[in-house]
Amino acid sequence: MSAVATDMGPAAERQVEKKWRRRSLAALVILLPLALAETSHDSLREWLGGEDLIARDVDFGQSAHFGGSDWKLADLRGGKAGRLPDQAFAVIATFSVTVGDPDLQKQWLGCRLMLTDAAGRRWLPDMISGVRLPDGVMNCTSAIFSGAKTGDVITIGDTFIVPEDAIKTIRPAIGLGSGRPWYLRFQRPPK
The missing domain is CATH 1.20.5 (Single alpha-helices involved in coiled-coils or other helix-helix interfaces)
Incomplete structure (x- = not known):
């Protein structure tokens, strides 16, 4: 007290x-x-x-400014190839990118190509025996250190393994560290 x-x-x-x-x-x-x-x-x-949380949808054939550059889906193709398990397909997604800000090491840090489907699932790039990227196509890491200058057009792509049930609804997407939590999700090419 x-x-x-x-x-x-x-x-x-x-x-x-x-x-x-x-x-x-x-x-x-x-x-x-x-x-x-x-x-x-x-x-x-x-x-x-x-995390890539909020999608910005881009129509096929259109480009979108993201990470200091203009991104456009160039091609999306797939099929049975290499040593894949049953019910799995190889998919190659490629993007045509017109470089705006040449500081790719800053703008594209954490570059992530992915595929998404209607159910919200995501697939990241994977190595597939017997499947190669087309000539002149770089992955994100190669592009970052390529020395690209403003105005250069580079092609970026990667390979994916996707289950058969997702093939009809997959959409290619790109996430960049400078743009997160937003990412670009592209419409599929018309058949």
Whole structure:
């Protein structure tokens, strides 16, 4: 008991104690969400910056500005090839890219080609025995370090293994570190 509270009676001491308990609980209700928001802010920002979450749809034959360059779906083809399991197909997606900002190491860091389907599934590039990219087609990493200059048109592509049930609805997509959480998702070529 403090020197100030020595002349209070037991009832007055209980009232003071109850008042401080209520104030402490009220402060906890206010400070706890603020503390959680502060500690999770960086994690949330990092998560949003590392995931391709929001699609920007692009019609076939159209180009879209993304990561300082103009991207256009050049080709999407597939079939049975190499040593693939039953019910699996090889798919090659290629993009024609007109370089705008030549600092590709900054603009395209975290470049990710992928395929998506109507069910929301995603496939990342995969090595397929017996399947090669067409001549002159680079993958993302090669393109980043190619020394491309403003105005250069480069072709970027990759190979994928996709289950047979997804073939009819797959759509090629591209995600870049400088554009995340957005990514480009292209319409399939007309048949």
